[in-house]
Amino acid sequence: MIKNLKNSFLGRRIHRLSRDPLFGAPLRALARLLRHDGANPAYWSRANRHHNRAQRAALARFEADTGNQS
Amino acid sequence: MTRRAPRILLLFSDDSTLIFATRMRSLLRDADAPAEIVMGAYLPETALSDRQLRQFIPDGRYEILDKPALAEALMGGRYAAIVTSRVYGHLDFLLSKALNRQKAGRARVIAFLGGLDFFPHRGMRNRRNCDAVYLFPRSTCDRFRNTEVRPATPELAAWPHVGFGHPAFLYPHKTPAASLPETGDIYFFTQALSPSTARARLHMLRVMAAIARRNPDRTVWIKLRHLPDENTRHLHRERHDYPSLAEQVPDLPANLKLTACTMDQAMRNAALGITCTSTAAIDLLREGVPTIIHLDYLDRALDPLVAPMQRLFEHSNLIRPLEDLLHLRFAPPDPGWLSRMFCPPDLGADVLRVLDTLNAPARRQTAPRRKKTPAAMQL
Numbered sequence: 001m002i003k004n005l006k007n008s009f010l011g012r013r014i015h016r017l018s019r020d021p022l023f024g025a026p027l028r029a030l031a032r033l034l035r036h037d038g039a040n041p042a043y044w045s046r047a048n049r050h051h052n053r054a055q056r057a058a059l060a061r062f063e064a065d066t067g068n069q070s
Numbered sequence: 071m072t073r074r075a076p077r078i079l080l081l082f083s084d085d086s087t088l089i090f091a092t093r094m095r096s097l098l099r100d101a102d103a104p105a106e107i108v109m110g111a112y113l114p115e116t117a118l119s120d121r122q123l124r125q126f127i128p129d130g131r132y133e134i135l136d137k138p139a140l141a142e143a144l145m146g147g148r149y150a151a152i153v154t155s156r157v158y159g160h161l162d163f164l165l166s167k168a169l170n171r172q173k174a175g176r177a178r179v180i181a182f183l184g185g186l187d188f189f190p191h192r193g194m195r196n197r198r199n200c201d202a203v204y205l206f207p208r209s210t211c212d213r214f215r216n217t218e219v220r221p222a223t224p225e226l227a228a229w230p231h232v233g234f235g236h237p238a239f240l241y242p243h244k245t246p247a248a249s250l251p252e253t254g255d256i257y258f259f260t261q262a263l264s265p266s267t268a269r270a271r272l273h274m275l276r277v278m279a280a281i282a283r284r285n286p287d288r289t290v291w292i293k294l295r296h297l298p299d300e301n302t303r304h305l306h307r308e309r310h311d312y313p314s315l316a317e318q319v320p321d322l323p324a325n326l327k328l329t330a331c332t333m334d335q336a337m338r339n340a341a342l343g344i345t346c347t348s349t350a351a352i353d354l355l356r357e358g359v360p361t362i363i364h365l366d367y368l369d370r371a372l373d374p375l376v377a378p379m380q381r382l383f384e385h386s387n388l389i390r391p392l393e394d395l396l397h398l399r400f401a402p403p404d405p406g407w408l409s410r411m412f413c414p415p416d417l418g419a420d421v422l423r424v425l426d427t428l429n430a431p432a433r434r435q436t437a438p439r440r441k442k443t444p445a446a447m448q449l
Contacts, residue, residue: 035309037266037267037268037269037369037372040372042369042371042372043267043369043372045371047371048369048371048372051366051368051370051371052269052368052369055273055366055367055368055392056273056368058392058393058396059273059276059277059280059392059396062280062284062393062396062397063280063283066280066283066284
């Protein structure tokens, strides 16, 4: 889909605009923001946060266990 | 009268297709039939660095083909076959014309899948104009036969011919050890897309560091698919590379290291392979290396490849949760699953047999037969 957008008239216009001395910098900043991991709502979802917490806790337990062994 | 050895062109343009081409070349050379193999870089889609070319084709013996040269290779009669893992747009365009397809002396196009394809519909459609298509797992062959193959009529055989297999999916020649071998290192095989977020990759880095601390007598290698400045035009671009992320973790143990060695070099020294992705898992299994697939990394909900990966490897016995991964607990792969996924090792000979049949008009009606394979490899 993104490849199609890049090849489209609109995509080429946006790309040209991104090199504009006036509008280029804010447009590139916006693009970076949209590419950020947190731009996906699933990143903030309760289920995802719960899963991440459980995984981090499992790793922390293992690391503590390794620390106790040495 | 002796027949001339077929001249076969192997196309490549990036690291994935180059790895396919070099593997296919050695399979064709190993086949008990003469064939002249030519490597051909397709210029319009090239995305290879000096290092990658030197690593995989150190003698530098390959042809460079632009669009007209590709058309000439297909239609000019210099090659008996073009074998490729990617059906480039221009090649598909040429093959979509009936006049080109039916012309005598044209090179037969034998297309493989690029690798494990979680969403094979598009890949199958792109290959429908080829002369022979090799697919896997077996369920994908059946789907292709049902949806894309033009069925046989009283005068004409069905086409394209459907084969089973891929050079990266040869049936393992040895069974992985049931317990961790005494010697050898632990490798984490990374990939560009999964895990997808920076914090998920940092988490995997910390997991590897924890494993390294627990196993000070072994080295834990983070095997990079490519260096950060490579593959910038690759289909799968890496957004968060491990070397940069490693710089953010201050207390990495000395026995945790990064390497950009080849897969073959890594597997020679691997006691255990850990991966989140399919391609590395398959390479490890094929070489009989004990394998852990880990899909419970952070932000797995954001990764569109997790669900299809889980489906594909569901009955493989290889998917392990974090607790098992940290304690290096693994199990050998399920034999039934292996036989649905991996093809017999005589793939090169099978391709040459198919080519022979495709180029023999008198026998064109007969489907090429594969040599009988051991019962363990049958469904």
